[in-house]
Amino acid sequence: MTNIYHEILQSKAENKKLLAILLDPDKIEMNSLQTLIEKINQSPATHIFIGGSHVEVNIIDELIIRLKQKITLPIVLFPGNPSQISKEADAILFLTLLSGRNPDYLIEHQVNAVPILKKTNLEVISTGYILIESGTQTAVERVSKTDPLDRKNIEYAVQTAQAGEYIGNKLMYLEAGSGAKQSVPLEMIKKTADNLKIPLIVGGGIRSKTEILVAHIAGADLVVIGTAFENDPNFFNS
Numbered sequence: 001m002t003n004i005y006h007e008i009l010q011s012k013a014e015n016k017k018l019l020a021i022l023l024d025p026d027k028i029e030m031n032s033l034q035t036l037i038e039k040i041n042q043s044p045a046t047h048i049f050i051g052g053s054h055v056e057v058n059i060i061d062e063l064i065i066r067l068k069q070k071i072t073l074p075i076v077l078f079p080g081n082p083s084q085i086s087k088e089a090d091a092i093l094f095l096t097l098l099s100g101r102n103p104d105y106l107i108e109h110q111v112n113a114v115p116i117l118k119k120t121n122l123e124v125i126s127t128g129y130i131l132i133e134s135g136t137q138t139a140v141e142r143v144s145k146t147d148p149l150d151r152k153n154i155e156y157a158v159q160t161a162q163a164g165e166y167i168g169n170k171l172m173y174l175e176a177g178s179g180a181k182q183s184v185p186l187e188m189i190k191k192t193a194d195n196l197k198i199p200l201i202v203g204g205g206i207r208s209k210t211e212i213l214v215a216h217i218a219g220a221d222l223v224v225i226g227t228a229f230e231n232d233p234n235f236f237n238s
């Protein structure tokens with residue numbers, strides 16, 4: 001089994017910032033996968049995250065098998081529900097939607113995922129997932145039927161993240177939602193990072209290399225970029 005979490009901890013200890021490219025298998029054109037792979041290999045990405053709201057597992061399997069032929073980066077599942085677990089990946093973010101109060105996303109899906117995970121060698125990484133209000137309703141809100149946290153209430157977001165750390169989450173993910181109008185406020189990133197010992201992931205609505213840098217400087221250990229790279233595979237070259 002891989003030791004991706006250990007490597008993330010090591011990077012944090014060395015203040016080496018990480019970057020994940022999020023691929024949504026629903027949006028990938030298999031015909032142009034070769035070009036996409038080249039762009040990923042030329043990018044500064046350290047991880048590949050795979051996830052989406054409505055993806056079928058057989059598409060995920062095929063995508064990962066093809067990525068692994070040409071890419072050596074760790075491939076981490078970022079699933080919307082247990083039907084998106086692929087044994088072909090290296091690890092899975094085992095998510096708990098801490099910002100919501102929907103028991104399905106707090107424990108039901110996690111229980112249902114266990115028999116599927118037992119048939120894989122995936123490294124399971126317990127991850128607190130906190131959705132932050134970002135201007136419009138996002139897919140996570142719609143699918144999970146939960147409200148995001150108020151983007152102005154920094155203290156409550158920090159408190160939520162700390163509760164997740166006390167519960168035993170190994171990573172914390174501050175999420176504005178895919179394609180969000182507004183990304184997670186920098187002050188929220190900073191205060192959350194200052195109050196956590198575990199590594200902090202930040203994503204949603206990040207559209208430029210400068211925004212990645214600024215999120216890293218604010219305290220994100222790993223930044224996730226999805227839509228901006230999807231829309232422009234030359235994102236890191238321009």
Ligand code: 1GP
Pocket residue numbers: 022175176177178179180202203204205206224225226227228
């Ligand atoms: C979504 O945080 C990720 O779950 C990435 O968001 O697609 O807006 O980059 P974007």
